[in-house]
Amino acid sequence: MRRLWRPVVEGLVPYDAGKPLETLMAELGLTELVRLSSNENPLGPSPRVVEAIRLEARRVHLYPDSDSFAVRDALARRLGISPDQIMVGNGADELISLVARAAFDPGDEAVVPQPSFEPYTTSVALAGGRAIPSPLAGYETDLDDVRRRVTARTKAVILCSPHNPAATIIRRASLLAFLDALGADSPLVVLDEAYCDFVDDAEYPNGVTLLAQYPRLLILRTFSKVAALAGLRVGYAVGSPETVDRLNRVREPYNVNRLGQVAALAALEDVEHWERTKRVTREERAFLARELAKRGVTFPPSQANFLLVKVADAGALRERLLRAGLVVRDGAAVGFPGHLRISIGTRETNERLLRVFDEA
Ligand SMILES: Cc1ncc(COP(=O)(O)O)c(C=O)c1O
Structure with missing residues (x-):
């Protein structure tokens, strides 16, 4: 048999970026969904x-x-x-x-x-x-x-x-x-x-x-x-x-x-939009870190626009967040089982996230 594909390609798994937001919203019956799984800019473009x-x-x-x-x-x-x-x-x-x-x-x-x-x-x-x-x-x-x-x-x-x-x-x-x-x-x-x-x-x-x-x-x-x-x-x-x-x-x-x-x-x-993104991200990161720490949640100190939080049952919490309209990344998919990678959102989004942590 003619071997068409390189062995290295046969061993690869396609990149899984998750379902498009529109598809997820339709599946969950939600009218709004915020993606906190791809470390995007919550302010949108200039x-x-x-x-x-x-x-x-x-x-x-x-x-x-x-x-x-x-x-x-x-x-x-x-x-x-x-x-x-x-x-x-x-x-x-x-x-x-x-x-x-x-x-x-x-x-x-x-x-x-x-x-x-x-x-x-x-x-x-x-x-x-x-x-x-x-x-x-x-x-x-x-x-x-x-x-x-x-x-x-x-x-x-x-x-x-x-x-x-x-x-x-x-x-x-x-x-x-x-x-x-x-x-x-x-x-x-x-x-x-x-x-x-x-x-x-x-x-x-x-x-x-x-x-x-x-x-x-x-x-x-x-x-x-x-x-x-x-x-x-x-x-x-x-x-x-x-x-x-x-x-x-x-x-x-x-x-x-x-x-x-x-x-x-x-x-x-x-420059103004660039600087605003930096300021909002750093302020919201500090807010989220402070609030999560108050709730006993642990994570390495973040210098990025996301937090890698350690949680008892990552799968269940991810599901709960999803049903509340927040998509976060399962740490298992990025080499950290037992964690969730959560992008920093706006204050409103971050407060919504904290409410789900409180309920959980
Ligand atoms: C560490 C790191 N490098 C590179 C990229 C990809 O950047 P780009 O969107 O410019 O391809 C990402 C995206 O999340 C990233 O986390």
Whole structure:
């Protein structure tokens, strides 16, 4: 028999993002459902983004700018770097798979903390490489363990800070010690900062400022969270011109669509909306953390726009929340059985969530 599909593909399970909200609402007979399972922005997009999309809609018969130049230029000015250090992708998700596609040959390895954002492992496997898991120390990334697993076969280390799903960060001193220990012939160190805007810990390093000293770092960021563009799929990577050039060689020619590009530009210009999202998320995170702690609920201190809460019966509580119109992520699906991952909502949503905890 002719074998059509690669063995690695046969072993994969399709990504399960849950049912569409409309389907769930119809099934549950609810008229309103709030999704707290995907770490989206509860404030919605900036009005300037909506207007930019409206104006651009009449040009969707034209291919987008293949190089996303205007977005790279705006980001470069904001970050104080050169546009040739930036690559824009169809979400940070695309950039993760481009790294794997550009770097891995069969037998190559990537050290990946486990659990962490699942696409790292799948992308490495699909590219023919092998993900070497490094267990977390409780809820924290264990950089000593990661370093011990780096060998001559290691092409990349893939870290996220804030961590998804634990919501913890890697602090400046330990990151620098780790990078120094890897030395000049370091593997690529991918540092996924998807949630960086929500951090208020002074010990959190800004990865972009470390690039001059550590050229094998690659920082990933996204417009999906703080800029509320999850539905348009825009992320970016910041690295050395050499790294960005290699990623550019393996991407699709028109990887970021026209509406995504104008929306990202408008989001960068609307500093007020950006700052409001940061402020509301941090305030609501503190509120929810305080209120859950009062109720005896435990969770690692969050620096992201979600909390990973430990609960006695995650399945039953998730069902109860669902019936109250709140969708949360079962920790078992993201490597933390006995937990729920709950995105920070508006005050009204958070109060509704607390009422369900009280009833339970
Ligand atoms: C750590 C992390 N990286 C990347 C992403 C994906 O970002 P994007 O929507 O830009 O593909 C997510 C999404 O939840 C995430 O949690």
